[in-house]
Amino acid sequence: MxxxxxxxxxxxxxxxxxxxxxxxxxxxxxxxxxxxxxxxxxxxxxxxxxxxxxxxxxxxxxxxxxxxxxxxxxxxxxxxxxxxxxxxxxxxxxxxxxxxxxxxxxxxxxxxxxxxxxxxxxxxxxxxxxxxxxxxxxxxxxxxxxxxxxxxxxxxxxSQKHFRDAIDFVHSGKLGKIRQVKAWSYVGWKKTISNKPDAPIPAGVHYDKWLGPAQSRPFNPNRFHFEFRWFWDYAGGLMTDWGVHMLDYALLGMKVSDPISIMASGGKFADPNGAAETPDTLTAVYQFDDFNIQWEHALGLDLGPYNRTHGVAFIGNNGTLVLDRGGWEVISEKDKGITVPLKKSSDNGxxxxxxxxxxxxxxxxxxxxxxxIEAGAHIAAFSQMGNIAYRTGKKLFWDKKYRKFTDREANKYLVSEYHNGYKLPNV
The missing domain is CATH 3.40.50.720 (NAD(P)-binding Rossmann-like Domain)
Known part of the structure; x- marks a missing residue:
């Protein structure tokens, strides 16, 4: 670029x-x-x-x-x-x-x-x-x-200094040619959710105002408060919940925006019979001209890449920079001599x-x-692409000029369905 x-x-x-x-x-x-x-x-x-x-x-x-x-x-x-x-x-x-x-x-x-x-x-x-x-x-x-x-x-x-410092190092060129970027979230503290029966609406809860534009359904505790994020009606699982954080820095580090193609594979591997709809385990690959960005997530596990629960890694010919909320470091390739000891976070982001x-x-x-808002919109859309590739089971190609996929089935996921008399705002 x-x-x-x-x-x-x-x-x-x-x-x-x-x-x-x-x-x-x-x-x-x-x-x-x-x-x-x-x-x-x-x-x-x-x-x-x-x-x-x-x-x-x-x-x-x-x-x-x-x-x-x-x-x-x-x-x-x-x-x-x-x-x-x-x-x-x-x-x-x-x-x-x-x-x-x-x-x-x-x-x-x-x-x-x-x-x-x-x-x-x-x-x-x-x-x-x-x-x-x-x-x-x-x-x-x-x-x-x-x-x-x-x-x-x-x-x-x-807004955190160590994230910016890490990206400055990536842009310095010291890592050499970067061929692969990995971003991930392993959430060991959060297990999958078991099935629960529908229940009466709790006292004090205005359930119709909670549902809003989502499809009308009986109240179920699995879909309320924190757990809503595991259901397509309301959210996109870990792909969008954590992907917007880590993938954002993958894009910033590589100075790119739109991928050529996206493919994803995963599923409810930890608990096939659990209540959640979104995958508890997922890998998505975004293709660019001369490198890939790979996303992966897993519920119920802590040992992610580089022994970190979350992060982004820029893998260059000279070394790999690993970045998370705790700090960043550079691991040198053999005989390249660019090791940087861990530089810890020093502020409250x-x-x-x-x-x-x-x-x-x-x-x-x-x-x-x-x-x-432009930054938030771009990375949210980028993360949605990974979910759409997973839901279609296809390798998808993105047309950045027209802001859509070349696949008709995939384009059905571009717009959320609105219910209960609500409509997507016309701006």
């Missing part, structure tokens, strides 16, 4: 954007008012990291599980923070009590909520993967650009990511963002 092509590609996945936020916001005691939509898991972590910035105040929480909503509002009250509570995110957006929102709901809700938020004049921090289909990602980018909103994606590793988000809002400049 020459410099001109790289600069064009970097508009997709580098920390830049071609628009700047023009929204005015009202300060409460000199602070940006923030509301969180979805506060059971990562949304709560995001909010707490954001509240460490003294330019921010939390004014609202929203969750379709009133048990969670009560718990989180009580915890904030103990810290002297009083918030308004909602079970319908649209009421939060209409009430004009926030300038920016955190969206940390299940993946199948991200697009609708993000588009509604920017249409309402809010800036957004949206969890990854930003969408549950390639088309959803495209819609979200268009909505952010049309509204000139500041939209940061929850790929907080982009999530907190730095939130500082970056707030600074971009204050300065009304989306070009400051470390993980802009």
């Amino acid at each position: 020459n410099r001109k092509d790289f600069l064009k590609a970097s508009a997709i996945f580098a920390a830049s954007s071609m628009y700047s936020g023009a929204h005015a916001f009202t300060l409460q005691n000199g602070k940006i008012r923030v509301g969180a939509i979805g506060v059971n898991g990562m949304g709560w972590s995001n909010l707490n990291a954001l509240l460490k910035d003294d330019k921010v105040v939390c004014t609202a929480l929203c969750d379709v599980d009133e048990n969670v909503l009560q718990k989180r509002s009580d915890e904030l009250a103990q810290r002297g923070i009083t918030v308004k509570r909602y079970v319908d995110y649209k009421e939060l957006l209409r009430d004009n009590v926030v300038d920016a929102v955190i969206i940390a709901t299940p993946d199948h809700w991200h697009t609708l909520q993000m588009v509604d938020a920017v249409n309402a004049g809010k800036h957004v921090y949206v969890e990854k993967p930003i969408g549950n289909s390639i088309k959803e990602c495209e819609v979200m980018v268009a909505a952010a650009q049309r509204n000139k909103s500041i939209v940061q994606v929850g790929q907080w590793q982009r 999530l907190e730095k990511h939130m500082v970056n988000f707030v600074d971009a809002i204050v300065k009304k400049d989306a070009s400051m963002l470390n993980a802009p």
Whole structure:
């Protein structure tokens, strides 16, 4: 890739954007008012990291599980923070009590909520993967650009120093010709889920608001809260849950965007009779002009490549750089002498990511963002390609000009199906 092509590609996945936020916001005691939509898991972590910035105040929480909503509002009250509570995110957006929102709901809700938020004049921090289909990602980018909103994606590793230092080393050329890049996630602490019968909707849960555009089904505990990510209706399993983190750095390191082809193989090998739909074991191979990027994941196992539970490895003729959340190192090929001892992480990526988000809002400049919506959309779509190759059982070829596959069956997976009267936003 020459410099001109790289600069064009970097508009997709580098920390830049071609628009700047023009929204005015009202300060409460000199602070940006923030509301969180979805506060059971990562949304709560995001909010707490954001509240460490003294330019921010939390004014609202929203969750379709009133048990969670009560718990989180009580915890904030103990810290002297009083918030308004909602079970319908649209009421939060209409009430004009926030300038920016955190969206940390299940993946199948991200697009609708993000588009509604920017249409309402809010800036957004949206969890990854930003969408549950390639088309959803495209819609979200268009909505952010049309509204000139500041939209940061929850790929907080982009704000960590050691990740950037590692990529600088990759770009130095010292590894020699890189022929293979490996990215992976082995999640030993999370076992497969056994089958459970349908059950009554728990008290306080607004199940219709949880389902939203997903197919109507009886309530089942396997599909609720954390476990939603193992079902195609709501998410894409480990391929999209962790793939967006590690594959993002594979692309950044190699200065590429769109693959030539994708193939994948795997299945429910750990528990063929388990309740999950997404594969617990998967390998996907993305072909580029003169190298491959390989993704692999496994639930219930910890011993991934290089004895790491997750990471990305750039395998060059001179040596291999191995990078994960703990740090990076270089393992030299025989007689090449480029060994670099482990350089450990020295900062809190999530907190730095939130500082970056707030600074971009204050300065009304989306070009400051470390993980802009374009970057989040691109890597979410890239990860979706691996799932689509797995679901079709075919080697797929990608037409980057028309943003689709050359295979008709595969193109059916480009757009999520919407149900219950919901429609994909037309932006």
